[in-house]
C-alpha cells in the first residue's frame with residue numbers, strides 16, 4: 001500500500017492557454033498535482049476539460065504557457081514522448097485495437113515501455129526474450145487488476161462496453177505511468193459499473209501510487225472519488241477545493257451545478 005498523497009508536486013501547469021482561431025478554449029490554466037492524489041476536473045460542456053488533457057499529453061500544442069512534469073518542461077513534446085516521461089491517458093471514445101485480443105491490446109501498449117530494437121527481434125537475443133517475458137507478466141498482472149483475466153483471449157470488440165473501458169485503463173497502465181489522466185471514464189456506464197470503476201481507480205492509486213486526474217460529468221463519481229476538484233467554466237479555472245468546498249462555491253453552483 002502506497003501513502004495516499006504526498007507533498008511532492010508531480011505535474012504543474014502555468015499560464016496554459018489554447019486558442020482556436022480566436023476562440024480561447026483554455027485560459028491561463030494553473031494546477032499543482034501532488035503525487036498520489038486523485039483530482040477531478042469538472043465543468044459544463046465546452047469549458048476546456050479535453051483541451052486541458054490534450055495540452056498536457058501532447059495531443060494539442062498550447063498557444064502559451066507551460067507544463068512541467070517533475071523538473072522537466074514537457075509542453076510541446078510529442079504524445080509518445082509524454083508517455084515515455086510517465087503520463088498516460090484514456091480518451092472519451094474507445095481507441096482499442098478491436099481486431100486484437102484483450103491480452104494483445106495490453107501487450108501492444110507495454111511495448112511503449114519495454115522497447116526492443118528490430119535487430120534484437122530478428123536475432124532473437126536474450127534481452128529480447130527477457131523483455132517479452134516481462135511484458136507478458138505485466139499484461140497478466142494488469143488484466144487481473146482490472147478484472148479481465150478471464151477475457152484475455154477474446155477479441156477486444158467482443159467485450160461488453162464496460163469491460164472495454166476497463167481494458168482501456170489497463171492499456172494506459174501498461175505504459176507504467178506516474179500519472180493517469182482519464183477522460184470521461186464513466187460515460188456510458190450504468191451505476192453499478194460506475195461504482196466498480198471508482199473502486200478500480202482507488203485500487204490503482206493505492207496499490208501502485210499512481211496519481212489520477214479524472215474529467216467527468218458524473219457528479220456522484222467525482223464527489224465520492226476525488227480528494228480535490230478543479231472547476232472550469234468557459235476555459236477558466238473558477239474554483240479548486242475539496243468536494244464540499246466545490247459544492248458550496250457560489251460560482252460553481254451558478255456555472256455548473258445549477259444546471260445539473
Ligand SMILES: Nc1ncnc2c1ncn2[C@@H]1O[C@H](COP(=O)(O)OP(=O)(O)OP(=O)(O)O)[C@@H](O)[C@H]1O
Pocket residue numbers: 020023024025043044045046047048049050051052
Ligand atoms: N480542434 C478544435 N477546433 C476548434 N475549436 C475547438 C477544438 N477543440 C475544442 N474546441 C473548442 O474549445 C472549447 C473547449 O472544448 P473542450 O472539448 O476542451 O471542452 P470540454 O470541457 O472537454 O467539453 P465536453 O464536456 O463537451 O467534452 C469549445 O468551445 C470547443 O468547441
